[in-house]
Amino acid sequence: MSDSGWNTIESDAGVFTELIETLGVKAVQLDELLTLDPTSLSALAPLYGVIFLFKWTQSAASQTTDGGVYVPEVEHEIFFARQKIQNACATQAILSVLMNREEIKLGSALDEFKSFTTGFDGELRGETISNSDLIRSTHNSFSRPTPFVDESIAPRTATDDDDLYHFIAYVPISGTLYELDGLQPAPISHGPCTDDEFPEKVVEVLYRRIARYDASEVRFNLLAVCADRRELWSNIGDFERLERENEKRAEWRRENILRRENFxxxxxxxxxxxxxxxxxxxxxxxxxxxxxxxxxxxxxxxxxxxx
Incomplete structure (x- = not known):
């Protein structure tokens, strides 16, 4: 895979929230989960999906579906894209959630992108994402300046000793829990799953994936893709939580501004x-x-x- 033109961005809820807002998505945010349990996920309802970050290793990747089965994405009307750009896996995983939830307001740019790629297979969708100037430039706008990077160093073959991380999406779509991983040949179905059942069932799948690793491995991260909490607290009149959410957004904004600076x-x-x-x-x-x-x-x- 070539990663020409795509920069590494930090795994951070504030980064990803501002990124999707810049693309035009309305009333959606990402939140980091500090514990892996159904109760924590249920508290973020309405919940659209989750993004799981883990250390990629050849040994862990040798087991593929964690009990699920591959399904043809076109037949099941799933937006699925193969990963063509290494540094784009976070943005691609987020798109996998956004594009598969009809209630999300994508905005004109992503609506047009989704319409354009309707009927494409995973390979062609992956190529289309990698060639999208809008998605690439928005993604790159959140990368840190790297003045000391040696551009002459060629990419190495990944080994288990390399610190390589990968993002995948889990989404309930039309009553089924799907794993959408751009390194896989197709979406993976993990069986029947309603929105209400999603927190419990996705945690079960995640524990099976974590079990691939040694007990000493703790480098995992889970991000929830959920409705904008500011709108929720405002609608129910919980102004104390609304104030805390506004403070969190202000801190996200400050941190994102600092990330773009070269000091x-x-x-x-x-x-x-x-x-x-x-x-x-x-x-x-x-x-x-x-x-x-x-x-x-x-x-x-x-x-x-x-x-």
Whole structure:
């Protein structure tokens, strides 16, 4: 797979929420789950699907369906796309949820994309995603600046020692729980599943997948694709939760702005200033004093922010 033109983006609920909003999706957000249990998922209803992040290994990938069965996506009217771009798997997994839930308001751009790819098989849909200027540019707008990347290093064959991570989607579609993984040849059905049953049944499937790994492996992450909590709390008049949600969104926005900035120049200038100041004031002793002063000022600012 070629990943030319697609950058790595951070696995973060705030990143993915702003990404889909930039694409035009309305009233949908992603939330990170801290525990893997049906109750936590049920609390996020209405819940459209989940995105599962895990460390990819050859040994774990050798077992494929976790008890499910492959189904033809066109016959079952499922939006499924094979993964053609390595760095796009997160965005592709999110699209797998969005495109398969009719109640989601995709916006004009994604509505047009979905209509255009109707009837395509997984291979052609994967190629269409990889060639979409809109999806690629939106995806790349959330990548961190990487001024020290060596472009001459060729991709290596992945081994279990490499830190490679993969995203897949689990979605209830027309009464069936589907696993949508772009590295698989087709969607995987995990049996009958209503929206109400989804939290319990998807957790069972996820535990079977986690069981492929050694007990020491803990690098998993689960993101819920759910309705915008701000609208929910506003509609029921829960203004305390609404305020907390607005604060969380403001923090997401701040973090996303900072992610786009390249602070290498600023850090270099600060280091030059510190080194010059240390030399002028007497070496290591002065350096320790500067650190102590910085710690004291940081502590004061923290205390002031809490008052």
């Amino acid at each position: 290498v120049g600023l850090i270099a200038e600060m280091l030059k200033y510190v080194v010059d100041d240390v030399v002028e004031k007497g070496g290591d002793t002065a350096f320790e004093g500067i650190i102590d002063q910085a710690k004291e000022k940081s502590a004061q600012r923290y205390l002031q922010s809490k008052t």
